[in-house]
Amino acid sequence: MKPQHLLLLAPVACAYTLQHQQRHPTFTTGTPINAPRQSLSSANLLRMDTEVPSLDTVTTYNLEKTLKNIRLHKEISLRQAEAQHGMPWKSSIDPKVKDEELLYMPFWEWQMQFMEENFTNLKVVPCHNGKTDFSYNANEKMKARIVNLCATSDEYRKIRMTYYDAGDNTQVFNAVLYPDAALNLPVLGVDILCFNRKKYLAIVDFQPIHDNEEDHAAPYEHLLKPIKEKYDSLKGRMSSKFYDETQHFSQQMLFARFDDEEIVSRELFPAFQSYVKTHLDLVRSTERRPEDVTFVLECQKDYDTYSADRDPATGLFAAMFGAEWADDFVHDFLFSMSERTEGGPPPSMPFTGGPPPGAAAGQPQPPLSAGAPQMHSHKP
Numbered sequence: 001m002k003p004q005h006l007l008l009l010a011p012v013a014c015a016y017t018l019q020h021q022q023r024h025p026t027f028t029t030g031t032p033i034n035a036p037r038q039s040l041s042s043a044n045l046l047r048m049d050t051e052v053p054s055l056d057t058v059t060t061y062n063l064e065k066t067l068k069n070i071r072l073h074k075e076i077s078l079r080q081a082e083a084q085h086g087m088p089w090k091s092s093i094d095p096k097v098k099d100e101e102l103l104y105m106p107f108w109e110w111q112m113q114f115m116e117e118n119f120t121n122l123k124v125v126p127c128h129n130g131k132t133d134f135s136y137n138a139n140e141k142m143k144a145r146i147v148n149l150c151a152t153s154d155e156y157r158k159i160r161m162t163y164y165d166a167g168d169n170t171q172v173f174n175a176v177l178y179p180d181a182a183l184n185l186p187v188l189g190v191d192i193l194c195f196n197r198k199k200y201l202a203i204v205d206f207q208p209i210h211d212n213e214e215d216h217a218a219p220y221e222h223l224l225k226p227i228k229e230k231y232d233s234l235k236g237r238m239s240s241k242f243y244d245e246t247q248h249f250s251q252q253m254l255f256a257r258f259d260d261e262e263i264v265s266r267e268l269f270p271a272f273q274s275y276v277k278t279h280l281d282l283v284r285s286t287e288r289r290p291e292d293v294t295f296v297l298e299c300q301k302d303y304d305t306y307s308a309d310r311d312p313a314t315g316l317f318a319a320m321f322g323a324e325w326a327d328d329f330v331h332d333f334l335f336s337m338s339e340r341t342e343g344g345p346p347p348s349m350p351f352t353g354g355p356p357p358g359a360a361a362g363q364p365q366p367p368l369s370a371g372a373p374q375m376h377s378h379k380p
């Protein structure tokens with residue numbers, strides 16, 4: 001989270017900031033503690049957007065927790081936030097699509113219901129970076145639209161969900177759940193895509209925040225193994241085109257490229273449900289260690305930076321919604337603790353989506369956009 005994320009919550013953020021500044025005079029850019037009152041003006045708050053470096057992760061975490069407990073706005077429920085953009089949609093933005101228009105909407109709907117029924121103190125968080133509202137975007141001409149929801153609960157520091165609908169061309173459901181930072185546990189990641197109604201890609205994983213499983217608060221791969229064993233079509237291996245399978249991916253990742261849509265309802269949906277439930281069980285059964293917060297946040301931040309640098313979707317979003325929106329979306333919404341590469345190139349790779357034939361389970365498989373130039377150069 002960057003200072004600009006707090007702009008929506010400006011009055012309280014500011015009050016808290018000033019109070020905090022008095023205790024920790026080095027907190028911001030060196031503004032004198034007894035700076036004139038004009039530092040409270042909205043003009044100054046907006047200047048924070050460009051002039052103040054990112055808050056440190058622990059300060060941000062504490063700030064978020066404080067803000068969470070203060071009723072600033074009229075709080076809206078998860079269902080109200082969902083309904084703001086007419087979700088769950090019943091038909092595609094592309095009128096040409098006929099059957100099963102929104103292939104992955106049942107994933108969204110089930111997760112919403114599961115969260116409502118099982119998460120404690122579930123609250124909506126604005127999808128905003130102070131400049132752009134990321135909750136919805138559309139390219140009417142290209143017949144593509146995206147909807148995003150962000151929330152928090154006692155169990156999860158950040159929950160985000162995305163549905164991308166571009167008719168038969170592309171359907172995506174993407175979600176990440178970050179455990180509360182007092183829990184040194186893997187992040188739950190979901191990326192499920194369909195291209196041209198022919199090629200399907202699915203990844204669901206407890207994404208490690210450390211190189212070794214044993215460095216987490218509890219081992220977890222043994223919980224996933226019996227689930228994965230039941231689903232033969234989800235035992236594939238990712239390529240090395242975008243990510244490194246040894247970093248932030250577990251041995252028990254569900255991974256599949258396939259061309260038979262039946263697999264979605266027969267295997268992927270129940271497997272996804274089991275992984276989500278098992279993740280919540282893990283979160284619930286793990287003891288909180290407040291002394292781990294700083295460390296865990298740093299690890300989640302590394303995960304964000306790694307993911308933002310490599311996210312193949314940046315090209316897709318740049319093509320549909322413009323390079324600037326895409327870059328901000330990736331760094332300020334999807335992976336909001338990520339550090340941007342200084343002077344890095346703006347996202348420009350057009351998304352090709354040209355699907356390869358399916359490959360056998362257990363073998364690394366080429367990406368759908370094989371041959372396209374890599375988007376982001378990795379940070380040094």
Ligand code: BLA
Binds near residue numbers: 203312370
């Ligand atoms: C691959 N994910 C991809 C690709 C796209 C997306 C376009 C490349 C497809 C290809 O050409 O083969 C799409 N990623 C998205 C979208 C969003 C996004 C639309 O973040 C955001 C809304 N990706 C994740 C998460 C995981 C993940 C949380 O965002 C982990 C579960 C995994 N996506 C993942 C992997 C690949 C991938 C591992 C590469 C597969 C491969 O190289 O074989």
